[in-house]
Amino acid sequence: MPNLKDSVSRTVLVALVLCVVCSVIVSAAAVMLRDKQQANAINEKKMNILAAAGIEVIDGNLDVAFATITPKLVDMRTGLFSTAEDVATYDMRKAAKDPARARALTGEQDIASIRKQSLYSTVYLVEGDQGIERIILPIHGYGLWSTLYGFIALESDLNTVSGLGFYEHSETPGLGGEVDNPKWKALWPGKKVYADGSYEPAIGLIKGKAPKGDMHKVDGLAGATLTSNGVTNLVKFWLGKNGFSPFLAKLKVGEA
Numbered sequence: 253m254p255n256l257k258d259s260v261s262r263t264v265l266v267a268l269v270l271c272v273v274c275s276v277i278v279s280a281a282a283v284m285l286r287d288k289q290q291a292n293a294i295n296e297k298k299m300n301i302l303a304a305a306g307i308e309v310i311d312g313n314l315d316v317a318f319a320t321i322t323p324k325l326v327d328m329r330t331g332l333f334s335t336a337e338d339v340a341t342y343d344m345r346k347a348a349k350d351p352a353r354a355r356a357l358t359g360e361q362d363i364a365s366i367r368k369q370s371l372y373s374t375v376y377l378v379e380g381d382q383g384i385e386r387i388i389l390p391i392h393g394y395g396l397w398s399t400l401y402g403f404i405a406l407e408s409d410l411n412t413v414s415g416l417g418f419y420e421h422s423e424t425p426g427l428g429g430e431v432d433n434p435k436w437k438a439l440w441p442g443k444k445v446y447a448d449g450s451y452e453p454a455i456g457l458i459k460g461k462a463p464k465g466d467m468h469k470v471d472g473l474a475g476a477t478l479t480s481n482g483v484t485n486l487v488k489f490w491l492g493k494n495g496f497s498p499f500l501a502k503l504k505v506g507e508a
Contacts, residue, residue, distance in 0.1 A: 300419040304403040322377045331498030344370045364393030364489035393486025396478040398422035410500045416440040428479030439470050451497035456484035
């Protein structure tokens, strides 16, 4: 009759060996796929920038379509273009976690609930023969369950929305997750960010349907009041005085 103690020891040993083998396989797969995952993440970001700008990718030629866009670094403290960081490798999310590369926001400032803001932001310009045709701005802020990360694109007047989209969030499917609904995103183009020549954002979501002809209000997300409020707050923050409005004001008169 086999010894019970030996049987248990063998079982534990087999389980331990299996765990080690599986760990090695998973780790090796993660290392081997890391470059591909990073490339996919970069391509997904490019797709979202192009979608916000309303630029079509023809025949899957993502790099060709993105070649029409010029990334630039903006100093959020001065509202001026900057070369203080390498725009090709700059990561706003990583910078926001570094006390030396970010600024803490006060409760009054932090309507988007992001706590810290990177000192520099990457913006994307679509330029033509007459100058800037569109500008794509990164935006993020807290909804109900998560931070929503996305882009908002403005026309050459730096006031008219040409597109908005989020590429990362964990909002409730069918409720707050409706920020991904193409029908809802289609409500944004043509809306005006500012009113009466000021740089205080007037744009935002409204409960229910926006009044017909209202150039500043967008339909709220049905059953998702907190996500709707979050979207309004993050748009107002990033297009307000603590966000991009000083930069847009200077860019409009050629001072950026």
